[in-house]
Amino acid sequence: MVKVTNLTKTFSLNRKQLKEKGIKKGAIIAVNNVSFEAKSGEIFALLGPNGAGKTTALRCIAALINADSGNIFLDDINVGTMKNEARKKMCFLTNELKLDDHFSADYLFDFFGKLHGLAQETIDENKKILFKEFDIEQFKHVKIGKMSSGMKQKTAIAVNLVHDPEIIIFDEPTNGLDVITARAVTDYLAKLKKSGKTVIVSTHIMSIAEKMSDRIAVIIDGEIAINGTLSEILDSTSCENLDDAFFKLYKERKKTDE
Amino acid sequence: MNKLMVVLKKELKRVYSDKKIMFNLFVLPLISLTVIYSALGMFLISTITDTEEHQSTIYEINMPAVIQDGLEKNNIKVISADMNDLEKHEDKIKNGEEDFMVVFAPDFIEEISQGVVSSFKTYYNEAEDYSKKAYQQFSSVMGQYEKSVLAERVGGVENLTVYEESSVQLAKENIFIIKMVSGLVTMMIVMFIFAGSMQQGIDMIAGEKERGSLATMLMTPTDRKTLAAGKVSGLSIIAVFSSFVTFIGIILALLINKSFLESRSQAFSEGIDQGISQVFKSLQFGFDKIIMLLILMIMTAIISASFICYLSSRAKTVKEAGTLISPFYIVIMIAAYIPYITQETPKFFSYFVPLYGNVASIYSLIEGTFNISSFIVCCLMTILYAGAFVFFTGKSFENEKVMF
Numbered sequence: 001m002v003k004v005t006n007l008t009k010t011f012s013l014n015r016k017q018l019k020e021k022g023i024k025k026g027a028i029i030a031v032n033n034v035s036f037e038a039k040s041g042e043i044f045a046l047l048g049p050n051g052a053g054k055t056t057a058l059r060c061i062a063a064l065i066n067a068d069s070g071n072i073f074l075d076d077i078n079v080g081t082m083k084n085e086a087r088k089k090m091c092f093l094t095n096e097l098k099l100d101d102h103f104s105a106d107y108l109f110d111f112f113g114k115l116h117g118l119a120q121e122t123i124d125e126n127k128k129i130l131f132k133e134f135d136i137e138q139f140k141h142v143k144i145g146k147m148s149s150g151m152k153q154k155t156a157i158a159v160n161l162v163h164d165p166e167i168i169i170f171d172e173p174t175n176g177l178d179v180i181t182a183r184a185v186t187d188y189l190a191k192l193k194k195s196g197k198t199v200i201v202s203t204h205i206m207s208i209a210e211k212m213s214d215r216i217a218v219i220i221d222g223e224i225a226i227n228g229t230l231s232e233i234l235d236s237t238s239c240e241n242l243d244d245a246f247f248k249l250y251k252e253r254k255k256t257d258e
Numbered sequence: 259m260n261k262l263m264v265v266l267k268k269e270l271k272r273v274y275s276d277k278k279i280m281f282n283l284f285v286l287p288l289i290s291l292t293v294i295y296s297a298l299g300m301f302l303i304s305t306i307t308d309t310e311e312h313q314s315t316i317y318e319i320n321m322p323a324v325i326q327d328g329l330e331k332n333n334i335k336v337i338s339a340d341m342n343d344l345e346k347h348e349d350k351i352k353n354g355e356e357d358f359m360v361v362f363a364p365d366f367i368e369e370i371s372q373g374v375v376s377s378f379k380t381y382y383n384e385a386e387d388y389s390k391k392a393y394q395q396f397s398s399v400m401g402q403y404e405k406s407v408l409a410e411r412v413g414g415v416e417n418l419t420v421y422e423e424s425s426v427q428l429a430k431e432n433i434f435i436i437k438m439v440s441g442l443v444t445m446m447i448v449m450f451i452f453a454g455s456m457q458q459g460i461d462m463i464a465g466e467k468e469r470g471s472l473a474t475m476l477m478t479p480t481d482r483k484t485l486a487a488g489k490v491s492g493l494s495i496i497a498v499f500s501s502f503v504t505f506i507g508i509i510l511a512l513l514i515n516k517s518f519l520e521s522r523s524q525a526f527s528e529g530i531d532q533g534i535s536q537v538f539k540s541l542q543f544g545f546d547k548i549i550m551l552l553i554l555m556i557m558t559a560i561i562s563a564s565f566i567c568y569l570s571s572r573a574k575t576v577k578e579a580g581t582l583i584s585p586f587y588i589v590i591m592i593a594a595y596i597p598y599i600t601q602e603t604p605k606f607f608s609y610f611v612p613l614y615g616n617v618a619s620i621y622s623l624i625e626g627t628f629n630i631s632s633f634i635v636c637c638l639m640t641i642l643y644a645g646a647f648v649f650f651t652g653k654s655f656e657n658e659k660v661m662f
Contacts, residue, residue: 062477065658084479092477098470102272114264115478160474 002038002061002167002198007031007070009056030056032222034070038200038215040166043193045213046202047246053222054202055094058171061200062092074167088116090167091160095175098156101145105136105155108144109162116163123162130158133188150181157185167198174208186212210242218249225249261480265488266495269462273496282457283500287450288507294446295511305387314392317347320362328399334392351383358382358392370407437598440625445594447504448617451555452562452590454500456583459493459566463651464579467661476655483652490567490648497559505555509548550633551623557640558616564647565613571654586613593617603627609635612643 009031018026031053038044046054060067063083072079079086099108106127113123131137134154144152153176161168173189174182189199189212203209209216210230217227226233226249230242239245273279316329317339326336339347339359350356359381363369369376380396383389408418466472475485566583573579593614597604603625604618609632611618619636622628654660 059662064473064476065662084481087477087479096470097474097477099474100272100466100471101469102276103268107271111264111268112474112478115261115475115480117261117479156474160477 001040001073001075002044002200003071003073004037004057004061005035005071005073007034007057007060007072008068009053009060009065010068029222031060031067034219034222034224036217036224036227038167038198040198041193041196042214043189043199043201043212045209045216046200046219047204047206047209047216047242048202048219049204049250052219054204054219055171056222057219058092058094058169058200058202062090062169063087064092088163089165090169091163091165092169092171093157093160093173094171095153096171097160099144099152099159102143104141104143105131105147105159106140108155108159109140112159113162118163126162126164130161134158134184149176150178153177154181154184157188165197167200168192170199170201172203173201174203174205206241206243206246216242218246220250220253225253261484262488262491265475265480265485266492269489269492270495272462273458279458283454283496284503287454287500288503288510291446291450291504291507292510292514295508296514299511299514309387309391312388312391314388314395315357316392316396317356317359318362319344319360320364320366321360322362322367324367325362325399325403328403329396332395332399334395334399348381351381351386351389354383354386354389357386357388358396360396373411437625440621441595441598443508443624444617444621445591447501447508447555447620448558448590448594449587450504451497451501451558452566452587455493455497455559455562455566456587458496459563459570460576460579460583462489462493463567463570464573464576467573468575473661476661481652482655483649486567486571486651486655487648490564490644490651493563493567494560494644497563498556501555501559505552547623550628551620554616554619554623554633554636557637558613558620560644561613561616561640561647564644564651568647568651568654571651572660574660590614590617594621597621597625606632606635610639612639615639 008029010027010029013021013023013026013028017028018024034053034057036044036046046057048054056065059065061072061079063079063086067080074086074089077085077089099105103111109127109131110120110123113120113126118126131140134157136151136155136158139147139151139155144155147155168189170189173185177185186208189201193199193214201208201212213230215227215229216233218225218233226236226245228236233242233245234240237245237248239248273283313333313335315335315337317337318326319339319341321336321338329336341361344359344361347356347359351359360378361381362378363376366376366378380393382393405418412418463472466475476482565586569582569586570579573582590613594617597618604622604627608618609615615636619628619632622632
């Protein structure tokens with residue numbers, strides 16, 4: 001279970017941004033007072049346009065960056081104070097996380113397994129399962145640099161799951177993937193959910209959120225606009241589909257801003 | 259410790275599994291150093307031997323027989339010239355085609371015997387080794403002739419002696435040359451060590467950051483300082499091996515030029531030039547000097563690796579890391595030449611300055627002014643600074659502004 005309470009994260013403006021705004025000091029609120037809960041055995045989707053704060057929120061949960069305020073708990077582990085404990089429990093998958101081109105999938109799986117402190121037997125067991133799941137077995141000795149982008153992405157996912165984490169955080173899971181690889185990834189996420197894992201995904205694609213997730217939080221300009229199951233969101237917005245609901249919420253939000 | 263070894267092994271595998279990197283890091287410096295030093299040695303051998311073996315030729319006009327005899331006894335060829343060809347000979351000497359020319363006054367011997375001050379005019383080219391040698395040989399014969407004439411005038415050589423000088427030479431002559439050669443050798447050593455670490459260190463951290471593979475490592479429950487220490491250790495080992503190769507290159511070059519260095523040292527110390535003799539002696543490394551040089555090279559490799567890792571961790575891209583590190587590469591090369599420029603041996607406090615202390619230590623060892631206390635200070639300071647750089651690299655890995 002992942003529980004996020006009043007998460008806020010700001011970034012100082014860089015020189016260029018300060019110059020554009022004509023100010024000497026300033027900051028952007030990337031995530032403002034965000035709260036949600038993702039339970040075990042469910043897929044939770046953070047849905048929002050580009051720049052809405054999805055990735056920042058997920059990076060805070062993954063302990064890659066520190067929140068300014070608020071709390072993040074992975075079961076009873078406070079991410080803010082027990083980063084390494086939190087990292088043992090979860091994995092963060094994103095297109096930005098890549099593997100070193102000079103090594104093979106087989107070597108990197110062992111390498112990351114050891115960094116997670118796993119015994120070689122455990123690594124071998126997990127390797128067998130994940131390489132079969134993502135069809136990596138026949139390419140396991142091929143260097144990452146020589147793989148296709150789809151294979152690279154599947155290998156990165158497999159390697160990041162080496163420690164069989166309870167919580168899987170996936171930033172834009174199908175971004176840049178061909179339909180076959182994208183399908184393999186979404187199918188695997190559904191499998192993880194079935195096995196009782198907590199899955200949090202961020203996406204700007206409505207169909208992914210609609211088909212995959214049990215609960216959805218729509219995030220606009222760093223704030224949660226709505227949070228609930230698909231039917232709850234449709235009821236609340238009086239819309240027939242998520243697409244319409246999202247645009248209604250988006251327009252309302254922009255009106256309030258004006 | 260276990261995770262540090264995991265990271266270290268990965269960084270080493272990255273190098274030894276890549277033929278291109280292996281060639282650039284270990285084969286190229288070995289070839290370059292051996293070739294450069296050997297070529298330098300061969301150049302010196304050919305220049306010096308050639309000048310030594312060359313028989314000087316002197317063109318003369320009105321040269322007295324007594325002087326010609328003296329010159330020929332010293333294996334100098336004397337050729338009579340025509341006054342009308344004077345300009346032609348001048349041009350040839352200017353172009354290095356002829357060695358030397360002298361024009362005596364027509365009644366040189368008669369004038370001297372009458373007590374009249376006579377004269378002669380010499381033509382030579384200071385920039386040409388053959389011409390310079392001919393001039394020195396001619397001056398030496400003329401000096402002896404002048405002494406014999408004066409002895410005759412005052413009734414014996416003993417009457418020419420006013421006092422007897424007895425002196426002990428304590429200062430190193432030609433300190434300029436010693437410092438220049440020491441600076442050059444130091445620069446070559448440091449340059450290869452730093453360049454070896456630089457190329458790999460940039461790729462190891464800034465490169466991995468740019469490619470996104472470092473972020474994947476940061477997602478594991480591994481302490482940031484352990485990650486940093488693993489990378490620095492890996493790079494240090496690579497740099498140490500690179501320095502070994504540099505070292506082997508120097509030894510190979512010295513072995514190739516061994517007989518030459520020994521003969522030069524012997525020849526120069528026989529009184530021709532003590533300064534140059536000192537340089538050649540410095541280059542003939544004894545066992546203790548070899549061990550000290552090896553340790554100093556390892557220390558330089560460690561501090562270079564840790565410093566490069568730190569700078570690389572502050573950069574977001576390979577390009578930025580290159581921009582950050584390159585000025586230090588130049589500074590280190592200049593540092594090797596500071597004692598040569600200032601004409602001063604590195605002061606004791608120099609050994610406390612990170613990187614410069616290492617450069618100064620190698621320089622002093624080659625120059626022959628190094629002592630054991632400086633050696634200990636340099637080694638301790640290196641460990642201290644390398645530890646600090648590892649700590650700050652770890653801090654950079656924790657800094658979200660730098661990493662993401």
